[in-house]
Amino acid sequence: MLSTATASRIEAVEAYSGHACYDSRMKNAEKLNETPASKPTINDIARLAGVSKKTVSRVINRSPLLNEDTRERVEAVIRETGYVPNPQARALALGRNFLIGLIHDNPNAQMILNMQQGILEALHGTEFELVVRPVDRGSATMLSDVRGFLERQRLFGVVILPPISENDQLAELCDEIGCRYVRMGSAVLDDADHMVASNDRDAVVEAIRYLISQGHSRIGLIAGPHGFRSARERREGFEIALAEAGIKLPRSLVADGHYTFESGIAATDSLLDLSPRPTAIFACNDEMAAGVLFAARERGLRVPEDLSIIGFDDTPIASRVWPPLTTVRWPIIAMGRSAALKLISGSIAHADEVTEPSTFFSTLIRRGSVVPPAKA
Amino acid sequence: MLSTATASRIEAVEAYSGHACYDSRMKNAEKLNETPASKPTINDIARLAGVSKKTVSRVINRSPLLNEDTRERVEAVIRETGYVPNPQARALALGRNFLIGLIHDNPNAQMILNMQQGILEALHGTEFELVVRPVDRGSATMLSDVRGFLERQRLFGVVILPPISENDQLAELCDEIGCRYVRMGSAVLDDADHMVASNDRDAVVEAIRYLISQGHSRIGLIAGPHGFRSARERREGFEIALAEAGIKLPRSLVADGHYTFESGIAATDSLLDLSPRPTAIFACNDEMAAGVLFAARERGLRVPEDLSIIGFDDTPIASRVWPPLTTVRWPIIAMGRSAALKLISGSIAHADEVTEPSTFFSTLIRRGSVVPPAKA
DNA sequence: TTGTATGCGTTATCAA
DNA sequence: TTGATAACGCATACAA
Numbered sequence: 001m002l003s004t005a006t007a008s009r010i011e012a013v014e015a016y017s018g019h020a021c022y023d024s025r026m027k028n029a030e031k032l033n034e035t036p037a038s039k040p041t042i043n044d045i046a047r048l049a050g051v052s053k054k055t056v057s058r059v060i061n062r063s064p065l066l067n068e069d070t071r072e073r074v075e076a077v078i079r080e081t082g083y084v085p086n087p088q089a090r091a092l093a094l095g096r097n098f099l100i101g102l103i104h105d106n107p108n109a110q111m112i113l114n115m116q117q118g119i120l121e122a123l124h125g126t127e128f129e130l131v132v133r134p135v136d137r138g139s140a141t142m143l144s145d146v147r148g149f150l151e152r153q154r155l156f157g158v159v160i161l162p163p164i165s166e167n168d169q170l171a172e173l174c175d176e177i178g179c180r181y182v183r184m185g186s187a188v189l190d191d192a193d194h195m196v197a198s199n200d201r202d203a204v205v206e207a208i209r210y211l212i213s214q215g216h217s218r219i220g221l222i223a224g225p226h227g228f229r230s231a232r233e234r235r236e237g238f239e240i241a242l243a244e245a246g247i248k249l250p251r252s253l254v255a256d257g258h259y260t261f262e263s264g265i266a267a268t269d270s271l272l273d274l275s276p277r278p279t280a281i282f283a284c285n286d287e288m289a290a291g292v293l294f295a296a297r298e299r300g301l302r303v304p305e306d307l308s309i310i311g312f313d314d315t316p317i318a319s320r321v322w323p324p325l326t327t328v329r330w331p332i333i334a335m336g337r338s339a340a341l342k343l344i345s346g347s348i349a350h351a352d353e354v355t356e357p358s359t360f361f362s363t364l365i366r367r368g369s370v371v372p373p374a375k376a
Numbered sequence: 377m378l379s380t381a382t383a384s385r386i387e388a389v390e391a392y393s394g395h396a397c398y399d400s401r402m403k404n405a406e407k408l409n410e411t412p413a414s415k416p417t418i419n420d421i422a423r424l425a426g427v428s429k430k431t432v433s434r435v436i437n438r439s440p441l442l443n444e445d446t447r448e449r450v451e452a453v454i455r456e457t458g459y460v461p462n463p464q465a466r467a468l469a470l471g472r473n474f475l476i477g478l479i480h481d482n483p484n485a486q487m488i489l490n491m492q493q494g495i496l497e498a499l500h501g502t503e504f505e506l507v508v509r510p511v512d513r514g515s516a517t518m519l520s521d522v523r524g525f526l527e528r529q530r531l532f533g534v535v536i537l538p539p540i541s542e543n544d545q546l547a548e549l550c551d552e553i554g555c556r557y558v559r560m561g562s563a564v565l566d567d568a569d570h571m572v573a574s575n576d577r578d579a580v581v582e583a584i585r586y587l588i589s590q591g592h593s594r595i596g597l598i599a600g601p602h603g604f605r606s607a608r609e610r611r612e613g614f615e616i617a618l619a620e621a622g623i624k625l626p627r628s629l630v631a632d633g634h635y636t637f638e639s640g641i642a643a644t645d646s647l648l649d650l651s652p653r654p655t656a657i658f659a660c661n662d663e664m665a666a667g668v669l670f671a672a673r674e675r676g677l678r679v680p681e682d683l684s685i686i687g688f689d690d691t692p693i694a695s696r697v698w699p700p701l702t703t704v705r706w707p708i709i710a711m712g713r714s715a716a717l718k719l720i721s722g723s724i725a726h727a728d729e730v731t732e733p734s735t736f737f738s739t740l741i742r743r744g745s746v747v748p749p750a751k752a
Numbered sequence: 753t754t755g756t757a758t759g760c761g762t763t764a765t766c767a768a
Numbered sequence: 769t770t771g772a773t774a775a776c777g778c779a780t781a782c783a784a
Binding site: 041042043053054056057060061085086088089090091092093094 | 776777778779780
C-alpha cells in the first residue's frame with residue numbers, strides 16, 4: 001500500500017508507465033474510495049527513482065557493478081514505498097523458490113520441533129520460508145515422491161533429518177536435481193558443506209565412563225534399531241567405554257530396542273530377568289530410558305538405588321519423570337540453525353564471513369537416576 | 377522428462393511452436409547426449425494435443441465449459457508426458473500460492489506436531505504444501521509481521537493454532553488481505569467455515585464427575601494462564617461439575633499455573649501445604665499434571681493412594697510417567713486434518729460433498745492416577 | 753554503469 | 769466451446 005506522498009509522486013512521473021495496469025487500478029481504487037489493493041512493483045520503483053527496472057533489480061540483488069548514487073536513490077525509494085519484491089515472480093524468473101524444505105521421517109516430536117525452531121531462527125528476517133515434508137522411509141516410492149516434490153516446488157534447499165538423512169540416494173537425488181541440501185546426522189556422512197553432525201559415539205563413551213566411575217560394571221545396553229546410524233554410533237561408544245575399562249560385555253546384557261517407550265519396557269524386562277541383574281542400564285534414547293524406569297517400577301524396583309539409568313537426547317520426558325534421568329544432551333536447535341545457515345549463507349546480507357560449524361558436541365546431563373550400585 | 381515416443385510426437389507437431397526455446401533445448405540435450413533438463417510446459421501439451429494453451433489451462437482447472445472430447449484428448453497427452461503445471465507460474469498468474477500456512481505460538485511440541493501431521497494428511501496427494509510460521513504473541517509487531525508474511529507469500533490459506541487463534545484481529549487481518557483461514561480452539565470463536573473446535577468444558581465436566589464418583593470432594597484445581605480461552609473453558613468445566621454435585625470450592629483450592637511443568641510443581645506445593653490436603657488435583661494440562669506427580673514424589677506422597685491426579689491433552693508424557701496419568705484426550709490430528717480440508721475443499725477433486733465437522737469431542741482416558749481417596 | 757527487449761509458465765480478457 | 773494476445777513481476781542477454 002502506497003502512502004499519499006508516494007501516490008502523488010507516481011502521478012508526477014506517470015509519463016513513463018510501461019503497463020497501464022497499475023494506474024488503472026489506482027483510478028479504480030479512487031473511484032471506489034478505497035486504498036489500492038496492490039502493492040508497488042519493480043516498475044513503480046523504477047519510475048519513482050527515474051531508472052530502469054533492471055537497475056532496481058540490480059539493487060535488490062546487490063549487484064556489485066552499480067553506481068553508489070544510483071543505488072542510494074533507488075534504496076531510498078524502496079524504503080519510502082515499503083516495496084518488497086514479489087516472491088512468486090522471482091521464483092518464476094529464477095526457476096527457484098525461496099523456500100527451505102525440511103525432510104524427515106523421524107518419530108520424535110520434540111526433536112523435529114526443535115530442529116524446526118533452529119531452522120526458523122536462521123530464516124528469521126530473511127526472505128526464506130520453511131516447508132515441512134515428512135516422508136515414509138519404508139515406501140517404495142519415497143525417492144520418486146521426494147523427486148516430484150523438489151522438482152515441482154524448486155526449493156532453494158533442504159535440510160534432511162535422521163534417519164532418512166543417512167540415505168545416500170536421497171543426497172544424490174538432490175545433487176542431480178540441483179537442489180542444495182544439508183544432512184543432519186550422528187556421524188559425518190558427507191562433506192562439510194552438506195553435513196551437520198553430532199558426535200554420538202564420544203558422548204556415549206563419556207556417559208558410560210561416568211557409570212563405571214560410580215562403580216558399575218554390570219551394565220545393560222538397550223540398543224537402537226538396526227540400520228540407524230545413531231544406533232550404531234551409540235552402541236559403539238558403549239562398547240568402547242567398556243573395553244577401555246577392561247569390562248567384558250556378555251551378549252545377554254545387550255537388548256534390542258526400537259527407540260520407542262514400549263520397546264524400552266520389553267528390553268528392560270529381558271535384562272531384569274537376568275541373574276545377577278545389571279546394576280545399571282544405558283538406553284540409546286530417552287523414550288526407551290523412560291521405558292526402563294517404567295518397567296523397573298512395575299517390578300517394584302527402586303530407581304536409582306536398585307538400578308541406575310542413563311538415556312540419550314535430553315527430551316522433556318527425561319526431566320519430568322521421577323527420578324529425573326541422567327542423559328546426553330545434543331544441541332538440536334543450534335544444529336538446525338547451523339544447517340539452515342549453511343544453505344542460505346551467500347544469499348543473505350552480513351553473511352560474508354560466516355563459516356558454519358559442521359560438528360557439534362554433546363554433554364552429559366547428570367540428574368538423579370545414577371548412584372553407585374548397592375553392595376553386592 | 378519426455379519419453380522417446382513423446383519426443384517424436386513433438387517433432388511431428390513442431391510447426392506450431394510458439395517459443396523456439398523448448399525445441400532448442402531438446403536439440404542441445406541431444407547434442408550433449410543427455411536427457412533434457414526441462415520438464416514439459418503447457419505449450420508442449422497444447423502442441424501435442426493440437427489445442428491452445430488456454431484450453432489446456434481449462435482442462436487443468438476443470439473448467440465446466442469444455443468439450444468432452446477435447447478434455448479427454450488433452451488429459452491423455454498430460455498423462456503420457458507426465459506433465460505437471462509449474463506452481464511458480466500459477467502463483468504469479470493467479471496472485472496466490474498453493475501453500476497452506478500454519479500459524480502458531482504454542483509451546484507444546486507434541487500438539488504442534490500432531491496438528492502438522494493432521495494437516496499434512498489432508499494435503500497429501502494435493503498440490504498444496506505446508507509452510508510453518510511461529511509468531512510471538514507478546515511482540516508489538518506481531519500483527520504487522522503476519523501481515524507482511526501473508527501479503528508477500530500470498531498463501532492459499534492458513535490454519536491458526538491456539539492460543540493465538542483467539543486473537544480476533546488476526547482473523548480480521550486474514551479477511552482483509554483475502555487469505556482464507558481456519559482457527560482452532562477449545563470453544564467456538566467463529567463461524568463454521570472458519571473454525572474447528574474441541575469442547576473442553578464438557579470434557580472437564582466429565583473428568584471431574586469421575587473424580588467425584590470415586591469419592592473425592594476436596595479437589596484442587598491448577599488453572600491455566602489468564603487470557604487463554606482453553607484455560608477459561610477448562611476452569612469453567614471444573615466449577616460446573618463441582619456445583620452440580622453441591623461441592624463448595626474454597627478459593628484456596630485453586631492455584632494458578634502457566635501450562636508448564638515448573639508451574640505445576642509450584643502450584644502443587646501450595647495446594648499440598650493446605651490442611652486438610654486435597655485428595656485429588658485436576659491440572660489443566662498434562663505438563664502441569666506431570667509437575668503434580670513430581671512434586672508429590674518430592675514430598676514422599678504416594679500417587680494415587682495419597683493423591684489422585686487428572687491431566688488434560690493426553691500428550692506422551694501422560695502415559696510415560698508412573699503411574700500413568702488419567703487425562704482427557706482430544707483428537708488433535710483429526711482436527712488438523714479437518715481444518716486443512718476446510719481450507720482446500722473446493723479446490724481438490726472428489727470434494728464435491730465434503731462437509732467437514734467443526735466441533736470435535738474429547739474423551740476421558742482412565743489410567744492409574746485415580747483411585748478413591750483414603751479414609752479420612 | 754545503465755537500459756532495452758525478451759523469457760519464465762501460467763491465467764484472464766474478449767472476440768470468434 | 770475455443771483461441772490469440774496480453775498480463776503477472778522479475779531476471780537475463782546483449783547493447784549502448
